[in-house]
Amino acid sequence: MKNKFIYLAILAAGFASCEPEFENEVGANYTSGDADFTTYVAVGNSLTAGYMDGTVSRGGQAYSFPNLLAQRFALVGGGEFTQPSYADDVNNLGGLTLGGIQIGSTRLVIDYSQSRPENLVGTPTIEVSNLQATAYNNMGVPGAKSFHLVASGYGNLAGVALGQSNPYFVRHATTPSATVLGDAMSKNPTFFTNWIGANDVLSYATNGGAQSDGVTPAADHNTTGNMNPATYGGNDITNSTVFASVYSTIVNTLISGGAKGVVATVPSVTSIPYFTTVPYNALPAEATSSNATAIALYQFLAVATGGRISPLNTAAGTKNPVLIKDNDLTDISSTIQAYAAGSGNPLLMANAAALGAIYGQARHATSNDLVVLPASSIIGQPNASATAPFNINGVTWPLANKWVLTANEKTKVANATASYNAAIVSIANANDLAVADMNAIMNQLISGLRVEDGTIYTANYFSAATASTVLFSLDGVHPNPRGYAVIANEILKVINSHYNANLPIYTAANFPGINIVPTN
């Protein structure tokens, strides 16, 4: 009997050894390499904060790329990673309120019943004056430009209403006079990511080169030579020398405690669906061919503008470019007014002065102009501040400055972006920091970025066809969770190669894309 028990024991041991075992378990070769992830701090703007769908929300913030990175760092000694609290976003709506008054929109979703993006219905509960006075590992501040990171008072509640401070930073600045960089350094980082600089040019671009009034041209300080960012308008392009100087200060501060890190370049606007989704020739002939007034008006303008504006093409299947106002054009309003006054047409004669004012700097958009995403909802609609029949946006009412990044404006943006990126790479190289070339990666997205598992991602805006591969959120500028996973992967790969680390990447395809609700 005893023998039988022995045999049973041997049999049991045999079964236990039947458990499959790998020669190297999955995490066996993970390493931090030359980097020390004990305290990871991320500085940057909305892209670092986890901003998406036009806001920061409690749910969206979880997908910030620094948070994704930190989960990988934790495999090789990375410590706790904290992000600003959005516990007050109880309904996961996003948005912002200041003193109970809504100052930021709720997050965008696709309303399936309407087949369009809409702000989620509801009242935001993220209150700016709900001060946390805490330094976090994620110091991404939506809206921040390079020089804002070192600006005292950028987190002062009193400045929000005056446009002098940033509501997001106000919520967690340790003191009203604290700087973003100072709060970041209070964490004593051993490793950092720095992705700042996009807003130094992007706020100009997303506003179509206009100031906040939507009409007046914003300044390119590479042209003006203005070196004092304190005097810059919100949508101005930061002077490249100023940018390089501030960027150098930021990097030198971040590495002052011996930290290593990754810096990221500024993406080109031409790789962002906010600028590439709405076609310049958005007007189908079917829509304009029945508009006798427009046809007649264009025929008149073709003469009055000396050919700057062409007659509408009414052939079926063709499209007409939208009509835009280009502030860089010579103003020929008096010529147009004179033509109208002498046209013999009662309508034109009665409106001669108005016609001159409306079309004096009007032209057709071309393929070199970028019509911004929000314009899609106003093109073809009557403009409230105009008078019929010269009031249809993009048709008989030229699109205002803010709707279009013209070819000239685009060049300014491109030049500034190139200068910034040259500075970023140069400063990083001088300090032996890793560079995540997000500009190059975003440019690859234009033709299709093939990732490790064979999936091909593009920079397209959401559509039914792209639902499972879209990387951008509904604001057209910021990534969605899947896009942030792609970004995290690119940074992880840079860390692996530059710092001889071995960290696993993410499967972007498993991350959520666009939030679609049945009704809103």
Added chain:
Amino acid sequence: MRKLLSLTLLALAGSTAFAGGYRVSIQGQKQLAMGHTGVAVVNSAEVAFFNPAGMVYLDKKFNLSVGGNGLFANTKFQNSQYGWEAETKNVGTPFSIYATYKLNDWFTAGLAVYTPYGSAVEWDQDWQGSHLVNNIDLQAIFVQPSLSIRVGEHFSVGGGPILATGSVNFNRNVDRSTTNSQGERTDLTIESKGITAWGYTAGFMFNPTDKLRIGMNYRSEIMMEARDGDATFNDYPEFGTAPTTKFNADLPLPAELTVGLSYKFTDKFLMAFDYNRAMWSVYKNLDVDFTNPDLVDSHNPRNYKNSSTYRVGMQYAANNKFTFRAGWYFDESPVQDGYFAPETPRNDSMGYTGGLTYQVNSKLGIDVSFLYLHFDEVDNSYDYVSDGSSFEGTYKSVVFSPGIGITYGF
């Protein structure tokens, strides 16, 4: 075991699925213990499966063999590039019932009931490969009446029709990201029961001397045709309505040719050698057609290749009470590189078998067997996911199976 694996399954594309399964070579305790040789072995009623032509050589007028196994199949999966880990542990219970009856010196009739396909794979729901398979359960029972005819002193033929009855249940996520509003991944289950199909088996046995037997057996391909099976979407996004549909799919159970010999070195010691060729190349694709025209049919390349299994077994009759058996085989996987899907995570394997019979009396014997199937760790991928991606990783499987049965005859 011949291939614990082999059949396969499906992955669906777009929003579909169907299943394949395993060829489970556990068709008798005595023969399993001998490396699952048997096309030229006349030991018991198990020969009704291995080569019906041999039934006529059984000494007793009536022979019955009944047995079953616990089949434990464990597979681990990992991918260090993504930090993935997953595991599937499954238990199957293949069984067999064989009976023969000697009508006269020239004719023996037999009946075989066995489960050559079955078992299951069950990964964690929503695991990293959930767009290919969450779980699959394929079952098939073969019922095979047979006749064995002696043609002269040294030669016999045998065969019979096979009625296959099967069912399949397969679940996978519809893609790699779609969820409902609670974040639960959308998945699809397809299920079909009571699928029946016919095939046949035929072979011969030649005994040129008292010591040498030579056998050949052929089992035909059987096409399992699932028609109007149920397809059910789960956790479908709230903004849409889950489509209602049925599905049709065909799954081939491939033809198999076996040749072999056995040689009786002494009265007590016998060795057997079998070679199997499974015609897996018939399994090009797993296509699941949805009856709802709004759904994209699922096309899943499989591209299996014909595969061979090499078996050797031996038997030593120690005394009147005890007979010992051992065996070994090499089992080649029909799955080609780049088509390695987690529904059938099996590469080439080596089987080690052993067992014994305790003869209680002249009529009744008790058979036990044990199989250990060794798989090398393998890096492979499935490169034909419908969304254009590839699913890659390292797999390591272990399979073992203890079994018990009785042999009765008079």
